[in-house]
Amino acid sequence: MRTRRFALAGCLLLPLAAAAYNIDGARWPRGEALFHVGLEGSSPSGISWAAALEDAMAEWSEKTSFRFLISPEYRDPCAGYSRNETDQAFPSGNGDTFNGVDFRDTLCGNDLGQGVAAVTLIRSRGSLQGFPGIVETDILFNASYDWDVFSGVRPGVDFRRAALHELGHALGLDHEENELSIMAPKMSSVDTLQADDILGANTLYGGPGNCDIRDIAVGTTVYDSLASDDCPIFQLYGGGNDTSLVDTYRLTLTEQTQVSILMESGAFDSVLILAHADLTDLEDEPVVDDDSGGGCSARLTRTLPAGTYLILANTFVVPRKCGGTTGPYRLTITEKSLVTSALALSGAPSAAHFTGGASKDGGRTYASQFAASDPITVTADILVPEEHVGQRGSLFVMAVLADGRRFVKNSAGQFVRVRGGVDTLPAFRGDVVLSGKETLNVLNGFRGMDVGVFGNVSIYVGYALGDTREIVHNREPIRFTID
Numbered sequence: 367m368r369t370r371r372f373a374l375a376g377c378l379l380l381p382l383a384a385a386a387y388n389i390d391g392a393r394w395p396r397g398e399a400l401f402h403v404g405l406e407g408s409s410p411s412g413i414s415w416a417a418a419l420e421d422a423m424a425e426w427s428e429k430t431s432f433r434f435l436i437s438p439e440y441r442d443p444c445a446g447y448s449r450n451e452t453d454q455a456f457p458s459g460n461g462d463t464f465n466g467v468d469f470r471d472t473l474c475g476n477d478l479g480q481g482v483a484a485v486t487l488i489r490s491r492g493s494l495q496g497f498p499g500i501v502e503t504d505i506l507f508n509a510s511y512d513w514d515v516f517s518g519v520r521p522g523v524d525f526r527r528a529a530l531h532e533l534g535h536a537l538g539l540d541h542e543e544n545e546l547s548i549m550a551p552k553m554s555s556v557d558t559l560q561a562d563d564i565l566g567a568n569t570l571y572g573g574p575g576n577c578d579i580r581d582i583a584v585g586t587t588v589y590d591s592l593a594s595d596d597c598p599i600f601q602l603y604g605g606g607n608d609t610s611l612v613d614t615y616r617l618t619l620t621e622q623t624q625v626s627i628l629m630e631s632g633a634f635d636s637v638l639i640l641a642h643a644d645l646t647d648l649e650d651e652p653v654v655d656d657d658s659g660g661g662c663s664a665r666l667t668r669t670l671p672a673g674t675y676l677i678l679a680n681t682f683v684v685p686r687k688c689g690g691t692t693g694p695y696r697l698t699i700t701e702k703s704l705v706t707s708a709l710a711l712s713g714a715p716s717a718a719h720f721t722g723g724a725s726k727d728g729g730r731t732y733a734s735q736f737a738a739s740d741p742i743t744v745t746a747d748i749l750v751p752e753e754h755v756g757q758r759g760s761l762f763v764m765a766v767l768a769d770g771r772r773f774v775k776n777s778a779g780q781f782v783r784v785r786g787g788v789d790t791l792p793a794f795r796g797d798v799v800l801s802g803k804e805t806l807n808v809l810n811g812f813r814g815m816d817v818g819v820f821g822n823v824s825i826y827v828g829y830a831l832g833d834t835r836e837i838v839h840n841r842e843p844i845r846f847t848i849d
Contacts (some may be wrong), residue, residue, distance in 0.1 A: 392498040393538045393605060394488045395647040397571040398433040404440030409515040412640045418515045422529040429559055430567035432537045439493050441466035443504030449475025461489050461502045468508040483508050486535040503536040519555050527557040541787050569604035573644040577602045582615040584699055591694040592681055615677040619670055626667040626700050629679055633693020635686045638664035638677035662688035711837050720840040722746030736848045738815035744808040746827040750800050759800050759831045760793035763808050767820030788835040814848035824846050
């Protein structure tokens with residue numbers, strides 16, 4: 367937790383200089399925050415404290431990319447905090463997850479300090495992006511001050527301009543000492559947001575920084591690499607101190623789609639981040655994967671409404687377990703329900719790669735839930751590693767039902783019950799010369815009600831070299847449910 371103070375030192379205009387806005391290093395994951403503004407009473411000028419606070423929030427919301435949401439309820443800004451006996455500058459406790467505002471004569475039990483007009487308490491948590499994600503901010507105005515609401519310069523202390531300043535801290539800006547700014551550390555005649563304030567907020571919440579963004583479509587695979595001249599995360603996000611490298615891709619969907627994204631590399635730990643087009647998070651926490659299947663790959667699967675999204679292909683600043691911080695990777699995006707790497711029956715990893723899914727419209731869209739009367743089509747592709755292409759082998763298809771029964775598809779296209787071990791499995795296609803991509807039509811117009819199959823179904827596909835039964839198969843099955 368950190369505090370941000372607003373010192374009062376009369377009327378002071380700071381000189382212009384070359385430096386610009388100062389970012390605090392933390393940001394709200396979704397570019398917005400709900401504040402509870404139920405302050406009672408009015409200023410000597412007749413303007414209610416709540417109205418002045420809402421007006422300050424509206425200025426930030428109207429002039430920048432950040433949004434302050436307003437609740438008329440009151441929330442105690444010191445709820446969850448108490449006097450800190452060991453550190454007088456910080457109260458003890460962890461807050462209450464609500465953003466509250468009030469007048470107080472102490473800093474939740476501690477001394478407010480000499481000449482301090484207002485304080486913003488900020489609670490944040492770490493994230494894989496290298497900068498904290500803000501989870502709560504509370505603002506306390508020093509009750510001993512002669513507060514009023516006014517413009518320009520006159521006796522008293524303007525509550526609205528102090529609120530503008532503290533709200534700047536609440537969204538992630540620090541003090542700015544070199545530019546004309548509401549975020550100056552001392553009060554002045556500045557009573558509205560300045561260009562530097564707006565630029566600072568928009569840098570944090572206005573979308574990607576000066577980094578290359580490439581378009582990517584569903585159903586494509588990209589082979590690229592992270593290199594030392596790629597953008598670091600802090601440059602993309604416009605703040606923080608994360609120097610990890612990132613490639614950024616833009617995905618545009620015209621309709622709701624279930625997408626699966628797989629990033630694979632043998633050179634570094636893969637980290638995938640999925641965000642809105644303005645880099646705000648899809649959910650309350652970042653949508654991130656950095657350890658798919660306990661290995662070096664990353665995989666994300668989400669059902670997304672129509673819109674534009676960013677896919678960040680990233681790694682760590684300091685390697686964790688998979689090589690270094692640069693090198694080649696493969697990024698695959700599909701709307702099929704499965705994107706997975708391979709595993710041999712012995713448990714050994716394989717360089718093979720699988721995609722596949724279940725559909726009721728012939729493969730135009732994919733789903734995981736079907737009615738018993740739906741005609742289900744299941745297809746799967748095996749991307750065979752280069753060292754196996756051109757060799758002879760066999761292809762296999764297995765379906766595992768909810769009750770544990772296993773069925774294998776034979777060369778006649780029939781599913782037969784499996785009761786023995788691997789050696790008894792019939793091949794779906796035997797003695798084939800393996801190509802770079804093998805496509806298997808697993809089901810075509812299959813209806814659960816026709817054969818009494820209901821509940822969860824898991825589909826495995828694989829191949830074996832020669833006449834061995836060391837079958838390389840998808841690490842995760844194509845799963846769907848028949849109701």
